[in-house]
């Protein structure tokens with residue numbers, strides 16, 4: 001696997017939003033090519049520790065090589081961030097001063113044709129982050145009913161041409177490679193394809209990746225666990241690259257930083273909910289123009305951060 005190509009996004013902003021301090025204990029749920037993990041560990045010296053999780057065994061192998069200079073201060077576990085509570089319990093790694101999730105895919109994964117994430121590289125329709133998982137993109141592309149497929153493209157890819165694309169896929173299947181699928185999408189989208197700045201298969205591939213890896217469900221499962229792992233004034237930082245993920249994060253932070261979660265029209269509060277988080281910043285933090293110029297992949301990034309409030313004295 002080549003490792004030179006992944007440029008980590010908003011590293012300085014992430015370290016700042018986490019308020020990394022010497023001796024702190026940090027959880028990186030998507031350790032990947034370690035850009036964030038390294039910067040956190042550098043800022044947490046002396047005495048800082050980090051637990052890095054990744055579903056992808058290949059990515060984790062690379063992370064191990066890159067983080068070797070931190071010795072036992074860094075621990076790495078192949079696993080799912082949706083199981084971070086259990087992983088931290090098993091590792092005796094809680095409470096933590098900060099949790100970071102840098103969602104989605106790394107450039108290393110995208111660049112590896114054999115992983116099947118890229119529409120421009122001939123590879124199998126795979127798209128699994130964890131290669132021990134059973135379901136692949138081929139199972140969905142070749143197995144779903146047309147309507148199910150269209151709904152998936154609409155829901156996870158926000159693809160306006162979901163129906164014609166699903167129809168064309170069903171007519172042309174079985175499909176076995178990424179490039180074959182990309183061509184079918186291009187045919188379905190027709191003349192519109194040439195007027196778009198992004199490749200017409202971008203949304204289809206994103207939708208399939210999200211579905212194969214159940215990314216939104218995992219994120220929804222992970223956020224309350226991350227919150228539960230934070231010590232007082234611990235920070236949660238999430239970087240998202242598409243609106244559905246960002247919405248999940250935004251809603252979670254909104255809810256947990258509110259003193260009342262009753263329906264808006266209810267005249268008297270009955271929920272008894274108390275804010276346990278404080279939002280950091282007014283909205284999502286976006287990458288600087290210079291970063292977008294240097295790393296176009298950062299263009300869609302949104303960073304949201306929150307701080308765990310100490311319990312209110314009775």
Ligand SMILES: C[S@@+](CC[C@H](N)C(=O)[O-])C[C@H]1O[C@@H](n2cnc3c(N)ncnc32)[C@H](O)[C@@H]1O
Pocket residue numbers: 006008009029030031032033034035036037053054055056059079080081082102103104105106129213218
């Ligand atoms: C954008 S990359 C992270 C890059 C990393 N922050 C860096 O600076 O190099 C996202 C990583 O999250 C991993 N990943 C995706 N879903 C995951 C999950 N549910 N649990 C753990 N890791 C996951 C991917 O395998 C990938 O390596």
